[in-house]
Amino acid sequence: MVIDSGSERRALVVEDDEDIRSLIEFTLSTQGFEVSAVESGTAALEAVRTLDPDLITLDLGLPGIDGIETCRRLREITEAYVVMITARNEPIDRLLGLETGADDFIAKPFDAHELKARVNAMFRRPRRPSAAAAAPAPVGASGPGSTHEVLEHGVLRVDVDGRRAFKEDQELALTRTEFDLLTELMRSPARVWSRETLLRSVWGTEWSSDTHLVEVHIGNLRRKLGETKDRKFVRTVRGVGYRMESSDT
Structure with a gap:
């Protein structure tokens, strides 16, 4: 395992297949990441505490703790983007992976250009805020002279710049992707957002098959x-997409 925390952007590759691990390491290094690699879920959990990575690629079929359980535990200790890269491409595997907190899912065999494109799209989204920026913003702090954008819809409040979301003043434990989705929906709560539009605005991807x-x-x-x-x-508009429910509900 190679660990070097001196780079601005760090990636952790969790993969037990040496050839695939080398390919992912090379692909991410060409994108400017300082890349570290481990071969098991247990090693990944240890490495994350040392590295504090910005990105994690995670295989599902790991020895010992499998990728699903590893992802679940990772979500308790890191806000890094998680991309599952796996040969297990059944719908249930995708569902489980995404439900445990993965931000994206790529099936093996994969194209290195696709991995680059998906990673680049994720990093065009807002990054984790500094401790100062993450301070709670008061209600109504989005007015003139404020340094925070705050969105409100009924009992929901989103501090956009601090990247914190609240329901009835209780903070919600959202992943980066869930936060970005809620923010996008709340910016235009009466709008009906198609799945394809949300893919472009939140994931930055044009792959319509990824709805x-x-x-x-x-x-x-x-x-x-x-x-x-x-x-x-959040209301489903049949055949179209989603919109926020009325704030009076």
Whole structure:
């Protein structure tokens, strides 16, 4: 395992196949990442605490702790983008991977150019804020002279610059992707957002076949918002996409 925390952008490759691991390492290094690699989920959990990576690529079929459980545990200790890269390409594998907190899912065999494009798209999205920027913003702090953009919709509040979301003043434990989805929806709450539009605006991708990414992350977001049968925050517009439910609901 190679660890060097001196680079501005760090990536951790979690892959037990040497050839694939080398390919991913090379691909990410050409994108300017300082790349470290491990071969198991246990080693990944240890490395994350040392590295604090910005990006993690994660195989599902790892020895010992598998990729699903590794991802679940990673989400407890890191906000890094997680891309699952795996030969297990059944819909249930994608679903489980995304539900445990992965931001994207690429099937083997994969094209290095596709990996580059997806990673570049993710890093065009807002980065994790500094400790100072993450300080809670007061309600209404989006007015003239404010340094924070704050969105409000009913009992929901999003501090965009601090990247914090609240429901009835209780902070929500959202992943980066869930936060970005909620922010996009709340910026135009009456708008109906198609899955393809959300793919472009949140993931920065044009792969229309990846609309499942939107569907799964919307489902994750709904659960964290505490939706019930009688209380909805995100409404599905059949055949079109999604919009925010009325703030009076």
